[in-house]
Amino acid sequence: MPIELQWTPVNFLAAGFGLVFILFGSVSYLVKERLFLGEAPIAVLVGIALGPYGLAGFTDWFPRDGMHDKIGLAMSRIIIGIQLAMVGIQVQLHYRSLAVLLVPVMTLMWLATTLCIYLALPDLPLLAALVVGVGPSPTDPVLSAALVQGAFADQHVSPRIRNLVSAESGANDGFAYPLLYLAVNLLKYTTTSEALKAWLLETCLYTVAGSVAYGCLVGYACRKLLEFSTRKDWIDKESFLLYGAAMAVFLVGSGGLFEFDDLLAAFVAGNALSWNDFYREQCDESEVDNCLDLVLNMVFFAFLGATIPWDAFNAPEYGITPARLVVMCIAVLVLRRLPAMLALWRLVPTIHDVSEAAFVGYFAPIGAGAFFYMEHTIQELSEDGDDYATRRILEVVKPVTYALILSSLIGHTFCIPLVKLYFDYRGIGTIKLDGDSSSLRGSESGSSSAYDEEEAGEEVPGRDEETAVVDDDDDGDDGQGSFQQSTSHRPRSESATTTSDAARGQGAYRSDGTWDQHASWRHSSGHKVGHVHHRRRRDESRSKRPDQPAAATTTTAAAAARATSGSSDDRAVEVQRQEEGRAGM
Structure with missing residues (x-):
């Protein structure tokens, strides 16, 4: 027909x-x-x-x-x-x-x-x-x-x-x-x-x-x-x-x-x-x-x-x-x-x-x-x-x-x-000018903690390695392919980086600074259907990566310690207690 x-x-x-x-x-x-x-x-x-x-x-x-x-x-x-x-x-x-x-x-x-x-x-x-x-x-x-x-x-x-x-x-x-x-x-x-x-x-x-x-x-x-x-x-x-x-x-x-x-x-x-x-x-x-x-x-x-x-x-x-x-x-x-x-x-x-x-x-x-x-x-x-x-x-x-x-x-x-x-x-390389990290750093009050009369003046940290533009067409310096890297390079705040490191696992900090081990907003309710063999192969490949940390608890503890630097003593004690509990599990 x-x-x-x-x-x-x-x-x-x-x-x-x-x-x-x-x-x-x-x-x-x-x-x-x-x-x-x-x-x-x-x-x-x-x-x-x-x-x-x-x-x-x-x-x-x-x-x-x-x-x-x-x-x-x-x-x-x-x-x-x-x-x-x-x-x-x-x-x-x-x-x-x-x-x-x-x-x-x-x-x-x-x-x-x-x-x-x-x-x-x-x-x-x-x-x-x-x-x-x-x-x-x-x-x-x-x-x-x-x-x-x-x-x-x-x-x-x-x-x-x-x-x-x-x-x-x-x-x-x-x-x-x-x-x-x-x-x-x-x-x-x-x-x-x-x-x-x-x-x-x-x-x-x-x-x-x-x-x-x-x-x-x-x-x-x-x-x-x-x-x-x-x-x-x-x-x-x-x-x-x-x-x-x-x-x-x-x-x-x-x-x-x-x-x-x-x-x-x-x-x-x-x-x-x-x-x-x-x-x-x-x-x-x-x-x-x-x-x-x-x-x-x-x-x-x-x-x-x-x-x-x-x-x-x-x-x-x-x-x-x-x-x-x-x-x-x-x-x-x-x-x-x-x-x-x-x-x-x-x-x-x-x-x-x-x-x-x-x-x-x-x-x-x-x-x-x-x-x-x-x-x-x-x-x-x-x-x-x-x-x-x-x-x-x-x-x-x-x-x-x-x-x-x-x-x-x-x-x-x-x-x-x-x-x-x-x-x-002209052979000009990276010419990023020094800026103020205060523009990228928030505080609990909602305004920058380092605002001064000029709204500027501090040096910004160097470019994040994970968002660097690499010369290799296939993989980045960290071994990731281009499909794993975002092309939207947003300036990251120092506090956001440490908080995201601490919350990379299942838990996260609430808005009041307390730790929630089972933070629901870090969990997806979309339970994807995938073959067990595929998931197992993915987990095995991740475990064999040369840049994988030796102990997840060590990485999490270091990130949490960075995130809590400069905070109150009560919050530091609470984070330490949480880390000790996880290390003993």
């Missing part, structure tokens, strides 16, 4: 995306550790190939009724919300440095982007340029993570700079909200006083301040609930590791119900959840968040690539031509952030010299956040398209935003391999 191919949208997308994921995954270590490229540009190319200007033109699966705008807004809210919550969980905040980056620097970024757009596009009102310029202004947390967590940054960028960029990229996506509604209110209201009154009361006081308060409340409640569950041993490992992502999804939905800035609330809640470092330290050894990031980034940027409006890049009737877009993109990449950072870097305590200011100033990619604000602007103004300025916004916001995202992928993501080639050509 003849076989008829079922070219349904689900079959087409699942087969195409799955095949690309398999092929990319097969060479992912090579791409990320040797070519210094993340998954975002690959996913964009996949989206272009599967989109309406690619294979979808033959299958006619892509929606052409504008539904992709609503889908894109919903997808970007959820994905960015999860990403921001993860950033809030992982990083320590330098409040003085963030205050400078989020207020004067970001305001100058907005004005510089607006000026570039205003000069590049003819007959564009200034208020319209202010609205369009909001989206590309904040640093994108998704692409920033690829820059500051990759192998290049691990070798050449100080951990305090990496943490600063991660924290700022998470916060400024939410802080762009008042900038957007300042311009929108000036556009909607007849008088400036009415616009400013609505902006102060509705946007700043209710939406932004309410988001911060709501994020703190939800994060605090989730932390207390998590501490209660771990104290009672009611939560398993899978639920524990996905706790932050579930909280982010809840905040995106509930924050939207109250018309809060849900992205800002997710970031604040993530930091509140890990305020005492307990959740951060317990998740330090897990790669669940990295796997989640990979899937979300691939899906989102593939969707972004599929929705690129190529025809809109050449619309002379709207004043848009390829030449003008190219000039605008180059101007934005150069002038958007770099001049502001070079002028104000002395006000940022975490940045120590002009070279660090240049890195932070240039490598500020445009991506998922710009896409979110583009879709949000379209939704906000789609019903108010009577005046000329609003019509011009709806005409130019898509081609301008997509062009800037593509230019950022080229100018920021693909710039890293070129810089690495230059370093190799």
Whole structure:
């Protein structure tokens, strides 16, 4: 009987995306550790190939009724919300440095982007340029993570700079909200006083301040609930590791119900959840968040690539031509952030010299956040398209935003391999600058124990051996294959390392510092089905490894001793008692 191919949208997308994921995954270590490229540009190319200007033109699966705008807004809210919550969980905040980056620097970024757009596009009102310029202004947390967590940054960028960029990229996506509604209110209201009154009361006081308060409340409640569950041993490992992502999804939905800035609330809640470092330290050894990031980034940027409006890049009737877009993109990449950072870097305590200011100033990619604000602007103004300025916004916001995202992928993501080639050509090895370990070290009070007036100053330890980029294509220095090594090199805290060493076995420390021999959150409730022979062979191979410790109790005791150094005498006695009990078993 003849076989008829079922070219349904689900079959087409699942087969195409799955095949690309398999092929990319097969060479992912090579791409990320040797070519210094993340998954975002690959996913964009996949989206272009599967989109309406690619294979979808033959299958006619892509929606052409504008539904992709609503889908894109919903997808970007959820994905960015999860990403921001993860950033809030992982990083320590330098409040003085963030205050400078989020207020004067970001305001100058907005004005510089607006000026570039205003000069590049003819007959564009200034208020319209202010609205369009909001989206590309904040640093994108998704692409920033690829820059500051990759192998290049691990070798050449100080951990305090990496943490600063991660924290700022998470916060400024939410802080762009008042900038957007300042311009929108000036556009909607007849008088400036009415616009400013609505902006102060509705946007700043209710939406932004309410988001911060709501994020703190939800994060605090989730932390207390998590501490209660771990104290009672009611939560398993899978639920524990996905706790932050579930909280982010809840905040995106509930924050939207109250018309809060849900992205800002997710970031604040993530930091509140890990305020005492307990959740951060317990998740330090897990790669669940990295796997989640990979899937979300691939899906989102593939969707972004599929929705690129190529025809809109050449619309002379709207004043848009390829030449003008190219000039605008180059101007934005150069002038958007770099001049502001070079002028104000002395006000940022975490940045120590002009070279660090240049890195932070240039490598500020445009991506998922710009896409979110583009879709949000379209939704906000789609019903108010009577005046000329609003019509011009709806005409130019898509081609301008997509062009800037593509230019950022080229100018920021693909710039890293070129810089690495230059370093190799000049014979420059690892030039990571000394940073402050205080930025990586938490305390029970939730703030760094070594914060000083400069928020910096201590030397950071050398690069972790287990995350070092090795020269052997097959195995690392520790005998592990590339598939056993993560390509997301997060700076690790000293306390997190010792705690994870002590909790590597079945037990773990609770949030109050007491030892729990049977910590439920260290146990998986997913009892995998595997052949006994396979498990036995795995255990035998592990026991024959040359780097295996002679006695597990010795390793655990040493790790526990390191973890408890500097703590109270009662805690030290308790740990010693636990170790003696295990040694006698």
